[in-house]
Amino acid sequence: MTKAAEGGAGQWVKLSTKIIYQSHWLELRCDETVLPEGSRGRYDHVVVPGSVTVLAVDDDGRVAITRQWIYPHAETQWRLPAGRIEPADPTPEAAARRELQEETGITAERLQGLGIINCADSFTNHREHAFLATGLIQGSPDLQPGEADLELTWLPFGRVLAMVADGEIPHAGSAFAVLATKVGGILDLSG
Structure with missing residues (x-):
């Protein structure tokens, strides 16, 4: 031995x-x-590879939130733009920028790390990297296979925070990003 x-x-x-x-x-x-x-x-x-979640907040304090069918849970869910870190992504930040653009068409001038959350860690090594995106520029999304039903909605941060508190956003990375931003006082998002 x-x-x-x-x-x-x-x-x-x-x-x-x-x-x-x-x-x-x-x-x-x-x-x-x-x-x-x-x-x-x-x-x-x-x-599994790590993944990223992006809390994209515009200048009016509105959050880019998506709604789509989530196959493993067999239901449509609200969540922030999120996805897997691909082998071609040099860093989690690069993956966050790519996922944000692919799902919403948004590019961000600034991306700030909010932390990393372990997901189902008695069962998997999965880690979710959360980011706050600001200085947003809207473009056209590049939806991947399986994302054709993805819908983008803009909601005030306060409404998204209430959705997390009410269990309407069950995705762990999304809930973590919203709560970390609120608890950390990172932005004045009282709207």
């Missing part, structure tokens, strides 16, 4: 990984592990 595999008190140690399933979107892995108390175990989990 290697030194890394020996681990220490209170640590999980990965002994091996077996990829059960792999696609362009995810890997399902089975890790043989040593648990913190020393017993051996198995940990099944999903490995």
Whole structure:
């Protein structure tokens, strides 16, 4: 057993990984592990690329919010522009700029990081990077396959905050971006 595999008190140690399933979107892995108390175990989990969510706020304090069918949840949902970090994206910020433009046609003069949220972390490594976009310039969207039903709406920040509080925006990255902006006092968005 290697030194890394020996681990220490209170640590999980990965002994091996077996990829059960792999696609362009995810890997399902089975890790043989040593648990913190020393017993051996198995940990099944999903490995996916990170993603981004963008809270785009115009000069009037209105938020660009989308509505579209979300296949895994089998329902139409409100959410902020969001998407996967692609291998060609050099940084999460580049992915955020790309996703914002693709879904809404908007480019932003300024993009500020709001933080990173772990999503379903007992089951996956998924991390969502949230950004605030300001200095917006409207252009034409470049919707990707599966986004033909995506609709863009502009709502006052206060209304979007109320939608998060009422559970109308269940997307974790969207809720985090809205709450981080409000709690952090990043902008005066009382409208």
